[in-house]
């Protein structure tokens with residue numbers, strides 16, 4: 651029989667599926683639905699110091715091959731998610747991860763210090779890659795700013811944490827960001843990838859863009875991003891052997907989940923597919939992954955993790 655269990659950074663999951671931060675995780679109701687789903691763990695919507703309404707709508711659209719979004723970090727503020735984490739039954743329930751995405755270095759430090767003070771058995775994923783804040787660049791594309799932020803965060807948050815990275819598209823950049831992360835001992839995991847930023851989807855009939863913010867520019871997710879996501883997973887897993895990589899991008903069946911793990915991912919996150927299909931997709935993907943492993947003769951995820959063949 652197949653065993654999907656994963657133990658990493660002090661948490662135990664009975665399967666490797668997590669929601670991607672931002673999808674179905676902004677309210678307690680959504681988080682509770684995820685907690686009752688087949689997800690092996692759940693992660694909260696990236697939080698900011700104060701609540702945010704986010705960008706003007708329409709700010710999400712689906713396409714035949716995936717999605718485009720410019721949500722603009724709508725969230726209830728970090729205190730709301732910290733409160734949910736305080737009430738959470740960490741000992742008996744599935745692991746809870748928290749995503750943090752401050753609007754400034756100071757905001758990130760204030761939130762991370764609060765999370766440190768709370769000393770909850772959660773894993774924090776620091777978002778370096780939101781592409782949808784007008785006028786603000788993705789920190790993950792500024793290697794020096796990323797290094798400074800991680801050094802400062804490590805001083806106020808004294809436990810291992812992770813980062814959500816944007817996609818990189820050049821081996822030199824994989825190397826530069828891996829060097830930044832290698833230089834920060836607190837980084838226990840990296841999540842590759844966030845949406846591919848600032849794409850443009852056009853509605854041919856209306857001869858129009860499909861989302862309002864930034865004249866139609868938004869983060870791309872879904873089938874479009876799978877090859878880029880797999881490349882980032884494999885390249886960071888190779889360069890950071892002592893850290894975990896969470897694979898995110900283009901997963902909509904057991905097949906892509908298998909590919910991400912084959913490329914080196916410890917566990918995987920599901921975004922666009924979860925948004926479009928709802929939490930039942932996690933049951934489907936989990937079962938598809940089991941069947942695929944059975945067909946291939948694998949009993950555990952470790953039997954094939956990181957074993958992608960080259961030619």
Ligand SMILES: O=C1NC(=O)NC(C(=O)O)N1
Nearest residue numbers: 721722723780782845869
């Ligand atoms: O990090 C993020 N990635 C996205 O694709 N969208 C959200 C957002 O816009 O809130 N944030």
